[in-house]
Amino acid sequence: MDSLKLYFHYLSLHLRERMEYKKSLLLGLFGQFIVSFSLFLSIYFLFRRFHAVAGFTFSQVLLSFSVVMMAFSLSEIFFRGFDLFPQMLGNGEFDRVLVRPRSPVLLVVCSKFQLDRLSRVLQGAVTLIYALPRCGVDWTPEKAAVLGLMLLCGTVVFCCLFVCGAAAAFFTIEGIEFINIFTDGAREFGAYPMAVYGKAVLTFTTFVIPIACFQYWPVVWLTGGTDDLLYALCPLFSLLFIFPALLLWKWGVRKYQSTGS
Amino acid sequence: MRPNRYKQYATLFRVRFLTGLQYRAAALAGIATQFAWGGLMVLLYRAFYAADPSAFPMPLQAACSYIWMQQAFLAVFMTWGMDASPIALIRDGGVSYELCRPVDLYWMWFTKECAYRLSKAALRCMPILLFAALLPAPYGLRIPGAAELGLFLVSGTLALFCIAALGLLIDVSTFYTLDATGVRSLLTNAADFLSGGLVPLAFLPAELGKFLTLLPFAGMENTPLMLFNGQLAGRAAAEALLLQLFWTAVLIGGGRLWMKKALRKVVAQGG
Numbered sequence: 251m252d253s254l255k256l257y258f259h260y261l262s263l264h265l266r267e268r269m270e271y272k273k274s275l276l277l278g279l280f281g282q283f284i285v286s287f288s289l290f291l292s293i294y295f296l297f298r299r300f301h302a303v304a305g306f307t308f309s310q311v312l313l314s315f316s317v318v319m320m321a322f323s324l325s326e327i328f329f330r331g332f333d334l335f336p337q338m339l340g341n342g343e344f345d346r347v348l349v350r351p352r353s354p355v356l357l358v359v360c361s362k363f364q365l366d367r368l369s370r371v372l373q374g375a376v377t378l379i380y381a382l383p384r385c386g387v388d389w390t391p392e393k394a395a396v397l398g399l400m401l402l403c404g405t406v407v408f409c410c411l412f413v414c415g416a417a418a419a420f421f422t423i424e425g426i427e428f429i430n431i432f433t434d435g436a437r438e439f440g441a442y443p444m445a446v447y448g449k450a451v452l453t454f455t456t457f458v459i460p461i462a463c464f465q466y467w468p469v470v471w472l473t474g475g476t477d478d479l480l481y482a483l484c485p486l487f488s489l490l491f492i493f494p495a496l497l498l499w500k501w502g503v504r505k506y507q508s509t510g511s
Numbered sequence: 512m513r514p515n516r517y518k519q520y521a522t523l524f525r526v527r528f529l530t531g532l533q534y535r536a537a538a539l540a541g542i543a544t545q546f547a548w549g550g551l552m553v554l555l556y557r558a559f560y561a562a563d564p565s566a567f568p569m570p571l572q573a574a575c576s577y578i579w580m581q582q583a584f585l586a587v588f589m590t591w592g593m594d595a596s597p598i599a600l601i602r603d604g605g606v607s608y609e610l611c612r613p614v615d616l617y618w619m620w621f622t623k624e625c626a627y628r629l630s631k632a633a634l635r636c637m638p639i640l641l642f643a644a645l646l647p648a649p650y651g652l653r654i655p656g657a658a659e660l661g662l663f664l665v666s667g668t669l670a671l672f673c674i675a676a677l678g679l680l681i682d683v684s685t686f687y688t689l690d691a692t693g694v695r696s697l698l699t700n701a702a703d704f705l706s707g708g709l710v711p712l713a714f715l716p717a718e719l720g721k722f723l724t725l726l727p728f729a730g731m732e733n734t735p736l737m738l739f740n741g742q743l744a745g746r747a748a749a750e751a752l753l754l755q756l757f758w759t760a761v762l763i764g765g766g767r768l769w770m771k772k773a774l775r776k777v778v779a780q781g782g
Binding site for chain 1: 536537540541543544547548551554555557558559561562563566568690692693694695696697700701703704709710714715716719
């Protein structure tokens with residue numbers, strides 16, 4: 251509880267700091283909006299030409315697009331501290347974190363919030379509202395719950411990916427660009443249900459990096475492709491990803507040697 | 512006697528280029544990312560092709576060539592991947608040292624920007640090109656004829672100049688705003704879409720695509736890649752090249768004028 255209070259204290263500090271530079275915040279919000287909007291535009295224009303891909307219609311793809319966009323941006327807003335972690339290692343700031351009487355994970359998380367990502371959450375929400383009545387789903391309370399689950403579990407999975415990227419920095423000190431294919435790449439390519447990319451990619455994103463678990467499988471259930479409840483509960487399966495991410499982090503902390511500067 | 516100007520810039524270029532070549536581990540990670548990125552893009556376009564081959568505006572292999580060339584030379588084409596050092600210099604006042612040098616500030620930064628991008632591309636392009644050339648027919652790189660390759664080289668060079676000129680415009684805007692992050696992310700992300708970085712312009716609706724090819728952004732990525740995959744040939748190719756030349760000249764000219772104006776009222780920050 252105490253940690254939670256501290257977390258929100260840091261969040262409000264950060265919010266007030268950003269509000270001091272309103273113009274910069276506004277431009278940042280707008281810039282982030284352009285990023286997600288141009289992705290939306292590219293999907294829109296491709297669908298004007300092709301109408302369907304791998305059996306999914308435009309609105310069904312938008313379902314996947316908005317869930318992934320919102321989940322990714324939410325985890326960026328609240329947990330992006332891990333993304334700056336390599337810098338923290340490089341300049342020795344992590345030594346200071348370790349001597350504080352708090353969990354290092356909490357302090358790393360609190361080091362950075364990316365509030366300008368809010369505009370992307372908004373864009374995701376607007377897209378979702380557009381897609382909801384058009385994607386051919388009869389919405390029931392259970393289906394709405396599954397949609398919520400997709401969003402929640404997606405956010406958790408992206409957080410875990412940030413943790414993995416940070417943990418990898420224990421071994422390389424430099425930030426590793428390769429993790430981008432799983433974070434930024436998941437945001438770009440996750441806009442389409444993973445089955446679009448073929449069987450191999452679908453298997454990989456189900457069992458290794460569980461991105462399909464919170465988009466393709468539950469979307470198939472939502473749109474009536476199957477009655478199997480297992481598909482609907484797939485997002486919960488993706489939560490297992492927390493364990494390898496935490497293990498990697500713990501292993502990294504144990505191996506940690508200060509860079510000394 | 513004045514030192515040889517061209518030699519000066521050649522040296523600047525060489526130094527920045529060689530510095531860029533030092534980051535080999537980063538390049539390796541970049542290559543891995545670009546393989547994965549290119550592969551997924553090819554799979555995506557394959558799925559669209561399977562959905563409706565008649566709606567595809569070019570042969571599948573031409574689209575795949577576009578994707579692989581884009582990944583191989585990403586460091587040149589990505590509008591958002593600009594050299595951040597001039598902005599830092601303006602913010603921390605280091606620009607006053609730069610002004611003491613007996614070199615034109617615009618061309619110095621321009622040379623550095625080009626060298627920065629080229630060195631990154633030089634480290635990364637070969638493995639990707641090799642891999643893509645070995646892929647089976649529709650999914651790999653289409654080996655171009657000598658003419659197409661020549662046109663690509665000319666157009667690619669113009670694209671590099673044009674992108675560098677855009678970067679310089681953003682640098683100069685920092686003289687006024689001091690905080691370039693907003694302008695930079697706004698302009699570069701918009702340019703990424705407008706230049707065909709997300710979707711080749713030929714995939715957009717016809718009128719919109721035609722309009723976008725007239726803007727300066729098309730020459731930053733779409734034109735050289737379409738020349739390479741053979742989709743732009745003959746008269747259209749000549750027109751596209753001339754347009755590229757025109758916009759590059761405009762962006763450079765405008766940037767130089769704007770910088771001259773900005774430097775008249777420059778205030779060095781910090782101490």
